[in-house]
Amino acid sequence: MAKKLVIVGGDAAGMSAAAQARRAAPQLKVVVLEKSAFASYGACGIPYYIAGDIESHEDLLALNPEQIAARGIDVRCLHEVREIRPGARAVSGQTRDGQSFSESYDYLVLATGGAARRPAWSGLGLERVFTLRNLEDGIALRSFIEREKPRRAVIIGAGFIGLEMTEAFARRGIEVTLLNRSECILGDFDREFAAPVLETLRHCGVEVVLGADVQGIEGTAARATAVQSSSGLHAADLVLVATGLEPGTDLARAAGLALGSSGAIRVDERMRTDRPGLYAAGDCIEVKHVVSGEKVHAPLALTANRTGRIAGDNIAAAALGRNSEQRFRGTAGTAITKVFDYALAQTGLSPMAAKRAGFDAVVFEHRSRSRASYYPGSKPLWIRIAVERRTRRLLGAQMLGEEGVCGRIDALATALFARMSVDEVHHLDLAYAPPFGPVYDAIVHVCGKAALEL
Amino acid sequence: MAKKLVIVGGDAAGMSAAAQARRAAPQLKVVVLEKSAFASYGACGIPYYIAGDIESHEDLLALNPEQIAARGIDVRCLHEVREIRPGARAVSGQTRDGQSFSESYDYLVLATGGAARRPAWSGLGLERVFTLRNLEDGIALRSFIEREKPRRAVIIGAGFIGLEMTEAFARRGIEVTLLNRSECILGDFDREFAAPVLETLRHCGVEVVLGADVQGIEGTAARATAVQSSSGLHAADLVLVATGLEPGTDLARAAGLALGSSGAIRVDERMRTDRPGLYAAGDCIEVKHVVSGEKVHAPLALTANRTGRIAGDNIAAAALGRNSEQRFRGTAGTAITKVFDYALAQTGLSPMAAKRAGFDAVVFEHRSRSRASYYPGSKPLWIRIAVERRTRRLLGAQMLGEEGVCGRIDALATALFARMSVDEVHHLDLAYAPPFGPVYDAIVHVCGKAALEL
Numbered sequence: 001m002a003k004k005l006v007i008v009g010g011d012a013a014g015m016s017a018a019a020q021a022r023r024a025a026p027q028l029k030v031v032v033l034e035k036s037a038f039a040s041y042g043a044c045g046i047p048y049y050i051a052g053d054i055e056s057h058e059d060l061l062a063l064n065p066e067q068i069a070a071r072g073i074d075v076r077c078l079h080e081v082r083e084i085r086p087g088a089r090a091v092s093g094q095t096r097d098g099q100s101f102s103e104s105y106d107y108l109v110l111a112t113g114g115a116a117r118r119p120a121w122s123g124l125g126l127e128r129v130f131t132l133r134n135l136e137d138g139i140a141l142r143s144f145i146e147r148e149k150p151r152r153a154v155i156i157g158a159g160f161i162g163l164e165m166t167e168a169f170a171r172r173g174i175e176v177t178l179l180n181r182s183e184c185i186l187g188d189f190d191r192e193f194a195a196p197v198l199e200t201l202r203h204c205g206v207e208v209v210l211g212a213d214v215q216g217i218e219g220t221a222a223r224a225t226a227v228q229s230s231s232g233l234h235a236a237d238l239v240l241v242a243t244g245l246e247p248g249t250d251l252a253r254a255a256g257l258a259l260g261s262s263g264a265i266r267v268d269e270r271m272r273t274d275r276p277g278l279y280a281a282g283d284c285i286e287v288k289h290v291v292s293g294e295k296v297h298a299p300l301a302l303t304a305n306r307t308g309r310i311a312g313d314n315i316a317a318a319a320l321g322r323n324s325e326q327r328f329r330g331t332a333g334t335a336i337t338k339v340f341d342y343a344l345a346q347t348g349l350s351p352m353a354a355k356r357a358g359f360d361a362v363v364f365e366h367r368s369r370s371r372a373s374y375y376p377g378s379k380p381l382w383i384r385i386a387v388e389r390r391t392r393r394l395l396g397a398q399m400l401g402e403e404g405v406c407g408r409i410d411a412l413a414t415a416l417f418a419r420m421s422v423d424e425v426h427h428l429d430l431a432y433a434p435p436f437g438p439v440y441d442a443i444v445h446v447c448g449k450a451a452l453e454l
Numbered sequence: 455m456a457k458k459l460v461i462v463g464g465d466a467a468g469m470s471a472a473a474q475a476r477r478a479a480p481q482l483k484v485v486v487l488e489k490s491a492f493a494s495y496g497a498c499g500i501p502y503y504i505a506g507d508i509e510s511h512e513d514l515l516a517l518n519p520e521q522i523a524a525r526g527i528d529v530r531c532l533h534e535v536r537e538i539r540p541g542a543r544a545v546s547g548q549t550r551d552g553q554s555f556s557e558s559y560d561y562l563v564l565a566t567g568g569a570a571r572r573p574a575w576s577g578l579g580l581e582r583v584f585t586l587r588n589l590e591d592g593i594a595l596r597s598f599i600e601r602e603k604p605r606r607a608v609i610i611g612a613g614f615i616g617l618e619m620t621e622a623f624a625r626r627g628i629e630v631t632l633l634n635r636s637e638c639i640l641g642d643f644d645r646e647f648a649a650p651v652l653e654t655l656r657h658c659g660v661e662v663v664l665g666a667d668v669q670g671i672e673g674t675a676a677r678a679t680a681v682q683s684s685s686g687l688h689a690a691d692l693v694l695v696a697t698g699l700e701p702g703t704d705l706a707r708a709a710g711l712a713l714g715s716s717g718a719i720r721v722d723e724r725m726r727t728d729r730p731g732l733y734a735a736g737d738c739i740e741v742k743h744v745v746s747g748e749k750v751h752a753p754l755a756l757t758a759n760r761t762g763r764i765a766g767d768n769i770a771a772a773a774l775g776r777n778s779e780q781r782f783r784g785t786a787g788t789a790i791t792k793v794f795d796y797a798l799a800q801t802g803l804s805p806m807a808a809k810r811a812g813f814d815a816v817v818f819e820h821r822s823r824s825r826a827s828y829y830p831g832s833k834p835l836w837i838r839i840a841v842e843r844r845t846r847r848l849l850g851a852q853m854l855g856e857e858g859v860c861g862r863i864d865a866l867a868t869a870l871f872a873r874m875s876v877d878e879v880h881h882l883d884l885a886y887a888p889p890f891g892p893v894y895d896a897i898v899h900v901c902g903k904a905a906l907e908l
Contacts (some may be wrong), residue, residue, distance in 0.1 A: 012893075045828050045888050059828045290883070301893050302681045329881040336885035345885050374499050374513045406890040407861010410882075410897070411868045417882055418872030427783040428864075428871055429744070431790035433800050434499050436860040438558045439466075439755050442866070 003319045003331075004029040004092060005312075006105035008081045010018070010039030011134070012301060014111030015063070016075045016308030017315070023108075024316030024324075028071050031103060035080035040068060044301050047161070048139035051168035057139055084108065084255045086275040107277045107315045110257075110265065111308060113301050115284035119243055123217030126454045128224040129239045141240075150174055150238035154227040156214050158185040162242035163339045169238075170204050176235045179212040179227065186337070188350035189286065189398060193365075193384055196408025197400060198307065198343045204340055209234075243297050248284045253413035260286040262297040269327040271311035279315060281307040290330035291348045291395055292357040292419055298331045332396075334413045336406055343405035348396025348415040352385055353385040361386040361395055362448040368442035370404045372434035379403055383442045385422070387450050392421040392446070405434065408443055422450040457773045458483040458765075460559035460646040461487030462535045462705065464493030465588070466755060467736025467803075468565030469517070472527045472771070475561075475901065478770030478778075487547065491533035492589045498755050500592035503614070505622035506601070511593055523799060528671050538562065540710045540729040561769045562733045564711075564719065565703035565762060568737035568753050573697055577671030582678040583693045586615055588859035595694075602812040604628055604692035608681040610668050612639040616696035618792045623692075624658050631682065633666040633687045634635055634877060640791070642804035643852060647819070651796045651854060658794055663688075675871060699753050702738045714740040716751040723781040726763035733769060744784035745802045746811040746899055747847055752785045786850075788867045790860055801867040802850025808840040815849055818904040822896035824858045828887035833857050837896045839876075842903050846875040848901070862897055876904040 005021050007014045010032045018030045040063040048054050058064075068075050078096040086396060093100035116131035118124055128150070130141050144150070153169045155162050158180035169176045178201070178313070182189045191198065191210065201208050217239055227234045247264035258274045260266040262285035271279045276322040283299035286306060310326045317324035338343035356363035364385050371378035381401035388395055397412040399405050415425050425447040432439050440448070459475050461468045461757035464486045472484045486493060494517040501507050504579055512518075522529050533552040540544070546556035554880045570585035572578055582604070584595050598604070607623045609616050612634035623630045633653070637645045645664065646654065655662050667684040671693055681688045701718035712728045714720040716797035720742035724735045737753035739761060808815035818839050825832035835855035851866040853859050869879050879901040886893050894902070 013476055024679060042826060044886070044893075045826060048888060051828055054828055102743075102874040143771045181538065199866055300883075300886070302883065302898075306881075316897075325877075329878075330883070331539060332883040334883045334885045336887045336890055338887060338889045343890070347883070347885070348631060348722045372496060375502060376507055397857065404861055404883050405856055407864060410865040410895070412870070412885045413885070414868040414879075417878065418868070418874065420868075420872065423779075424783075424871065425688060425868075427760075428522060429754075429784070429801070429863045429867055430755065431788045431801070431860050431867070432498070432754070433790045433792060434502060435792045435893055436790055436797070439496075439498075439759050441864070444756075 002027050002029050002030065003106040005107045005109070005315055006103050007032045007109040007111055008091065008184040009111035009113055009282070010034030010075055010077065011111065011113055012304040013113070013283070014109065015040040015202065015306030016108045017312035018310040019071060019282055021267065021316045021322070022311030024313055025319050026072070027134050028316060028319055028444065031213060032073060032075040032078040032105065033081050035092070036076060036134050036136050037077050039075045039077055041135050046132065047137060047164035047168045049138055051171050057135055060135065070147065071317045079303040081251060084251050086255055086278055091275065093132045105277070105434045107279065107313070107319065109311050110278070110284060111282045112251060112254055112284045114245035115248050116241065117213070117244040117246050118241065122420070123219055123224060124241065126217055126219040127222055129214060129217055129237040129241065129387070131241050132165065138333065144238070145172060148237070148271040153238040153240065154179060154237050155237035155240045155242055157242035159242060160186065160243060160335065160337050163337055165240055165242060166206055167340055168238065169208055174238070174277040176237070177209065177371060179209050179229055179234065180203060180214055181212060183210045186344055186346070188352045189344060191234050193382065193398065194400070196343060196380060197339050199225045200340050200342060227273045229444065243282065247297050252280065252284070260295045262295055263288040264297040264373050268387065270324065271307055272314070279311040281311040287328060288330045290332050294357065296331065296333070298333050300331070300333070300335055311448040332413045332416045334409060336409060340401045342400055343402070344400045345409035346396070346398045346404050346410050348394070348416045349386055350396055350398055351384065351386040354395045357393055360389045362389050362450070362454060364453070366442055366445050366446035366449060368445060369438060370437050371436065372402055381405070381442050383446050385446055385450065387454065390453065392423060392451070392454055393423055394420055394422055411443060422454070426451045456481050456483050457564070458485065458558065459561045459769055461486045461563040462545065462555050462563035463533065463563055463567055463587040463736070463738070464488030464498060464529055465495070465565065465567055465908060466758040467567070468563065469494040470759045470765035471565060471735055471834065473525060475770045476526050476762040478767055479571065479773050482770060482773055486529040487533040487535050487545070487557065488529060488531045490588050490590050491531050493529045493531055494800060495589050497588065500589065500891050501618035501622045502587065504596045504619070505625050511589060514589065528816055534777040535705060538705050540709055540732055543731065547901065559731070561773070562766050563769070564734040564738060565736045566705060566738045568699035569702050570695065571698040571700050572695065573668070575670045575675055575838070576608050577678060578695065580671055580673040580678040581676055582691060583671055583695065586619065587695055598692070598739070599626060606690050607692040608633060608688045609694045609696055610681065611696035611698065613641065613698060614789065614791050616825060617791055619696060619814060620655065621794055622659055624660055628692070629659065631646045631661040631690070633663050633668060633683055633688065635665070635667055637664045639805060640798055640800070643798060645834065647852065648798070648854070650834060651793050651798060654794050654796060661701045680850035699737065701751050701753070706734065706738070714749045716749055718741040718751040722766040723780070725761055726768070726784065735765040741782060742784045744786050748811065750787070752787050754785070754787070754789055756784050784892055786867045788863060790863060795856045796854055797856070797857050798854045799863035800850070800852045801844065801863050802838030802848070802870045803840055803847035804850055804852055805838065805840045808849045813849055814843045816843050816904070816908065817899050818907070820896055820900035820903060823892060824855055825890065826892055827890040835859070835896050837900050839904065840899055841876050841908065843908065846905070846908055848874055848876055848879055865897060876901040876908070880905045
């Protein structure tokens, strides 16, 4: 009889696992249990859907129900798994309309994603207070905006979601106050390095308050009206709490699965948990960092897709009694975001993260341009790198600019996977033509500076 | 007494050598002998100067005469070296106004660059026939255009200069016919892969004739009027011969220096020729290719600047009785050019070059997009890679697109320096956000396809 794979969660990791398992072992029965109304959508597109760049939430669906069915995947939305029983190889739960269900499995993938972190503030339960994690959240938020036409929003948290939503709200004509507890945006972009972005935000009418400790959300008649922070009272008829993402480990924890030191589910490089037949993938797991070697919770879309696919491939191979070559080779935490005209990107360890991880790190910075000095339309392109003093190894980089950021951070991510020294990066043969950069590119230049001064 | 460094050629390599030698050994006397009227300019900017994007040729000067003097470099323009005598450690020549000069040296750098290749066609000596190599050529061509207002140009050769000049002429309102002997542009971009660029050229009014063997240039009253090719007679009141660059080895050859199999000057990784104290750098030398390991003539701006700097650093160290760490680590032939809205880029070995170099190469191609499918404004982004069958090693890549090409080719160049397999590239952690690409980037995707199918 055909073996059965059950997947808890129908977003990037879960659907990647489902699709890859079916591709590699077409005889597998694959059931995806998704608690929300949507499976297989591009979660990273939600801010642009809210901004109105993307007309309909349906445009975010990677596969529509017919395409999913054509791949032989049985996706059941509005099915919330509430318990997994690894010993019995079964899961059970409830549909949104209150029906109980249970499902046995030969293989299980936990792709439970992450949950928006909700700090212990008063007023979080008020109306007009939002978090943003899945497509239902996005639809609720856009429909609130279109219905209630809020004039003033307070966004708490200047991470990826906070910054992307700042732009989305501002472009919808909403006055935005962006509060951030730390003095850095996006984790480790400090005031000095992020200056052009902070300036752009202000220029676009956004009030940015760094170092603001939120104390609570105030309201009248059950509706939020303001956010109280160490920097004052910030009036709001819309509050977005964007203080980060926690791994969704409730089910795993209740079932007694091992969690790692990061708090996320512990898996090996094939995405196996410590229980037979039980895999996990996506934003709920921890993965190895290629620079520090430590296990980290790095909830990023490519890793979610990739770990899902790896889980699916290994399950298919196990079901077929074969061996899969697919292993996870590590994250560099490579990430990029657009904030108005700017791109901010990072890979590997920031200077602060390198120090936190115990490296004797030296920091080098270079303020370059995106085109040759004499070529029209050149934009700023800033780079900052962390280098290990003794080994001269590149540990990580941060970049910002209006053009040419994404690929350059990819080149540095590649250098991190190859464990290159700054001397090696300095001597790379990179592309040059006047419309694309100076002859000594920002990457080559900053590593040359490091090679010289170390 | 201070030692003396003489440099023949004041463009990228020569001036880099001069500046680095003075930085590292300030007591060195440095004399640069440049046959043209200009030293230290951005030669790659000449097409944009001719197009009119750059107002004055002075904007292309990296250092003006005062800045050069401030660095303690004695630059003598209009000084053409005609002989080097390695035994006597001396050079001699003539100024443009007919004065003889000679100069002794302790160290010599030959930075004689390259010369435009001039095939054996009739009519090459006619008026209105141009080649483009140095700033004087560029000034002559722009001034001809502004004075004579040519209506129809024929460009022979669809390499970097030919394509950049096609755009420059077209944007000046000149009707352009672009003739190319091979069926590929830029060396190895075939019709199919280059289709969007060929389409854009035609859309901009350029007549592109591939596979056209030029037989000669015709003229009346000493002026070119047409180019005769295997595809017909192409009327022209301006002809640009852009059939490639030959290494400038006349002086080296006459002095009996060893040339390599590529025909360019042979140097070691410190830029030393086979004569004591005699170095060479830039477009006149051959360098090691990181993928094939062969010595190649790869006249590119970054390599010219870099080999010049390495020569200068090693000479300074030799003069100080020290050791220099600066060695050339290889070229990947990484290059990019802009053709109207498109960027075309390559690194490493193209499929054809890989086969010519004796690799058992397999080709993979992917037609991707520059942004997530649902994100507005996405452009085509095409990639083609060559992979060694047995080792699965990436050998090279070609890309084209309207955005995001430059950094991506840099990431692949980095992978080549690290000798990565397609499996390793497939598992790189690259940056993703919807405005910058799909979650599985073109690079990751095409290497995944190769990993699966090999």
